[in-house]
Amino acid sequence: MKHIQQLILLFLGFFYVGTSFSQTTTIPVETANNALVLQADDKGDLKIIYFGKRLENAKEYSQVPQVYRQSVDYSDVLNSAYTSSGSRNLAEPAISVIHGDGNTSLDLRYVSHKQETIDDNVSQLAVTLQDPVYPFNVVLYYRTYKDEDVIEQWSVISHNEKKDVILQKFASANLHLKAEDYYLTQYHGDWAKEMQPEQSKLTHGIKVLDSKLGTRANLFQPSVFMISLNEPSTEEEGTVLYGAMEWSGNFRIDLELDPQDNLRVIAGMNNFASPYSLPSKEEFSTPKFLYLLSHKGKGEASRKMHSWAKNYKLLDGNGSRLTLLNNWEATYFDFDEGKLFELLEDTKELGVDLFLLDDGWFGNKYPRNNDDAGLGDWQANKKKLPNGVSSLVQEASENGVKFGIWIEPEMVNPESDLYNKHPDWVIKQPEREEHYFRNQLVLDLSNPKVQDFVFDVVDGLFTENPDLAYIKWDANAVIYNAYSSHLENQSHLYIEYVEGLYNVLRRIREKYPNVPLMLCSGGGGRVDYGALEYFTEFWPSDNTDPLERIFMQWEYSYFYPAISVANHVTEWGSQSLKFRTDVAMMGKLGFDIVVGELEDKDLEFVKNAVDNYDSIKDIIWHGGLYRLSDPKEKDVASLLYVNEAKSSGVVFNYLVNNRYDSGSKLPILLKGLDPAKQYRIREINLYPGTQSAINPDVIYSGDFLRKVGFNPEVDASRKSVVLLIEEII
Numbered sequence: 167m168k169h170i171q172q173l174i175l176l177f178l179g180f181f182y183v184g185t186s187f188s189q190t191t192t193i194p195v196e197t198a199n200n201a202l203v204l205q206a207d208d209k210g211d212l213k214i215i216y217f218g219k220r221l222e223n224a225k226e227y228s229q230v231p232q233v234y235r236q237s238v239d240y241s242d243v244l245n246s247a248y249t250s251s252g253s254r255n256l257a258e259p260a261i262s263v264i265h266g267d268g269n270t271s272l273d274l275r276y277v278s279h280k281q282e283t284i285d286d287n288v289s290q291l292a293v294t295l296q297d298p299v300y301p302f303n304v305v306l307y308y309r310t311y312k313d314e315d316v317i318e319q320w321s322v323i324s325h326n327e328k329k330d331v332i333l334q335k336f337a338s339a340n341l342h343l344k345a346e347d348y349y350l351t352q353y354h355g356d357w358a359k360e361m362q363p364e365q366s367k368l369t370h371g372i373k374v375l376d377s378k379l380g381t382r383a384n385l386f387q388p389s390v391f392m393i394s395l396n397e398p399s400t401e402e403e404g405t406v407l408y409g410a411m412e413w414s415g416n417f418r419i420d421l422e423l424d425p426q427d428n429l430r431v432i433a434g435m436n437n438f439a440s441p442y443s444l445p446s447k448e449e450f451s452t453p454k455f456l457y458l459l460s461h462k463g464k465g466e467a468s469r470k471m472h473s474w475a476k477n478y479k480l481l482d483g484n485g486s487r488l489t490l491l492n493n494w495e496a497t498y499f500d501f502d503e504g505k506l507f508e509l510l511e512d513t514k515e516l517g518v519d520l521f522l523l524d525d526g527w528f529g530n531k532y533p534r535n536n537d538d539a540g541l542g543d544w545q546a547n548k549k550k551l552p553n554g555v556s557s558l559v560q561e562a563s564e565n566g567v568k569f570g571i572w573i574e575p576e577m578v579n580p581e582s583d584l585y586n587k588h589p590d591w592v593i594k595q596p597e598r599e600e601h602y603f604r605n606q607l608v609l610d611l612s613n614p615k616v617q618d619f620v621f622d623v624v625d626g627l628f629t630e631n632p633d634l635a636y637i638k639w640d641a642n643a644v645i646y647n648a649y650s651s652h653l654e655n656q657s658h659l660y661i662e663y664v665e666g667l668y669n670v671l672r673r674i675r676e677k678y679p680n681v682p683l684m685l686c687s688g689g690g691g692r693v694d695y696g697a698l699e700y701f702t703e704f705w706p707s708d709n710t711d712p713l714e715r716i717f718m719q720w721e722y723s724y725f726y727p728a729i730s731v732a733n734h735v736t737e738w739g740s741q742s743l744k745f746r747t748d749v750a751m752m753g754k755l756g757f758d759i760v761v762g763e764l765e766d767k768d769l770e771f772v773k774n775a776v777d778n779y780d781s782i783k784d785i786i787w788h789g790g791l792y793r794l795s796d797p798k799e800k801d802v803a804s805l806l807y808v809n810e811a812k813s814s815g816v817v818f819n820y821l822v823n824n825r826y827d828s829g830s831k832l833p834i835l836l837k838g839l840d841p842a843k844q845y846r847i848r849e850i851n852l853y854p855g856t857q858s859a860i861n862p863d864v865i866y867s868g869d870f871l872r873k874v875g876f877n878p879e880v881d882a883s884r885k886s887v888v889l890l891i892e893e894i895i
């Protein structure tokens with residue numbers, strides 16, 4: 167009986183394809199190497215018929231479905247480009263609604279599409295879908311970045327119904343992939359344990375990556391992931407999809423391996439506790455889902471992601487950054503003006519650009535002398551800083567260095583004037599016991615008055631101190647007891663919070679377009695491209711143990727360019743100062759050490775290191791990254807940064823295994839160099855008094871270095887080796 171049904175369905179399917187062929191609309195969304203092909207059939211169902219390598223002849227895309235012999239899709243919408251629920255769909259929906267009249271069905275049909283060329287590289291497609299029964303619309307947007315093979319996708323939902331429509335689920339994007347197998351790389355973490363990778367083969371059913379934390383949303387899981395098609399990708403080989411939500415709040419990514427063995431990827435804000443009432447004629451815009459498909463492994467994928475981020479997303483992505491000395495680990499909360507003046511001298515002595523004053527400078531009635539009081543009261547503490555922040559800014563400039571400051575403006579300690587004055591500005595359940603994360607609560611950024619307050623914290627600092635050159639913006643707490651005294655509709659809070667945050671950041675950027683801002687969230691609790699539009703760099707983790715950092719920075723490097731990653735040399739870990747400094751150089755270098763307590767040789771080393779860094783930072787910030795030897799698999803981690811002309815490169819090499827006799831026994835292939843060029847390689851950043859094991863006089867061809875490789879001579883006596891590669895002309 168079942169077979170007969172299947173035969174009938176198959177027959178109907180063939181008949182349907184046969185009669186409707188001429189009425190279909192095929193819309194290829196193409197980048198330099200790929201095509202995501204949408205097709206509206208004669209009924210107007212918009213489907214993804216192909217996502218893979220771009221074809222020479224676009225006309226052939228329509229033939230793609232004919233070469234697949236997978237099992238029957240009873241609903242005929244498993245490959246929907248934006249799956250609705252309540253009609254004939256049987257799978258996880260991208261959108262689910264309750265209409266004004268209480269009806270829960272939705273069926274979206276293709277109406278029209280519009281292609282817009284933004285510039286030589288960027289295009290945007292808008293596809294309008296409409297329900298034939300209800301005046302309900304969705305416009306799907308696909309913004310393509312040709313050279314980077316990146317697509318940003320989002321949707322805008324609206325209706326003309328009499329009453330509000332409740333959006334139960336509202337994804338940004340819905341993809342459909344075909345492969346033999348799918349290997350997911352996802353990340354999990356906690357404080358000081360960010361970006362822990364896990365790889366698994368996806369099985370049938372739904373795997374969900376999500377966050378319900380509200381703020382610091384990535385604490386346990388960020389929204390970045392990779393899916394390798396057919397088999398796990400390597401650095402050089404394999405087809406891999408990178409995905410990421412550009413959203414700094416709750417997200418949800420459904421990975422559904424469906425009955426036909428295809429993978430449906432549905433990504434968006436998390437609908438958890440967030441049914442959204444949408445009034446007639448208003449628009450609900452979802453955040454962007456970012457994806458990139460590469461057929462040349464993870465290396466190419468991340469270089470393209472970095473180019474995209476630097477050219478289009480990260481604030482000042484192709485610009486410069488300030489090296490700095492931070493006082494957090496040097497003093498914690500225990501400092502005064504005199505002590506800070508000494509640190510300003512240290513900043514100058516060290517040769518870095520800026521001094522960053524961290525937590526503890528504010529609060530009077532409730533002084534911020536530890537983390538249980540003062541948050542919210544952004545006035546300089548009169549005891550510690552009798553002459554205010556401005557005297558520090560002035561003293562810095564007298565020392566020839568710049569001055570930056572830490573704030574955490576979205577948060578409040580119950581022990582603060584702010585909490586006493588505005589309890590209604592705080593996210594908390596009115597009738598329930600408060601529950602704290604790091605002794606603090608989150609301010610209600612859905613409230614415009616709170617948005618003004620947060621904006622004023624930043625604006626006030628800049629107005630009073632026009633020479634203030636840098637801000638570290640922290641956000642340590644998650645949202646417990648989600649409730650807003652401001653919102654009528656509590657289920658809007660998680661969404662309105664993030665929109666409120668972006669409002670504030672937009673206002674800040676309108677007034678202060680260029681000031682560098684560091685994105686911090688108790689470490690890397692809020693690293694995403696939604697936020698990085700407003701920030702120049704992020705703090706990946708409070709864990710600065712260099713061995714841990716090699717692994718963590720490696721994982722971040724798949725998605726984020728080195729110029730966005732702030733790394734500080736601290737006292738964490740048992741490695742030498744050289745090891746710690748070398749690791750921190752793989753990004754934006756900073757220090758959080760007591761310079762005055764350094765031995766002479768250590769001081770000489772760090773000062774030289776700052777000079778060395780100044781001479782190679784352009785390669786690290788603006789060059790391409792080649793991950794050469796994976797610390798998860800080998801004794802030695804090795805990463806090459808090479809400039810665009812491939813005339814200069816820097817290779818960082820570290821021993822990551824302390825077992826007897828471990829080291830770089832085999833040469834490391836320096837992929838990324840130009841085979842036609844000649845290079846000389848010398849070791850830099852040597853500790854004073856040590857000799858390099860590398861002969862700087864040998865000339866190698868790029869061909870040799872790519873095929874045979876180079877041995878950095880890493881072993882227990884040389885645990886960290888930095889090599890400078892220069893073209894010989």
Ligand code: GLA
Pocket residue numbers: 494524525537572640642686687688689705707708
């Ligand atoms: C968070 C940050 C740290 C530091 C402290 C200050 O934990 O991640 O870098 O700024 O706050 O309280």
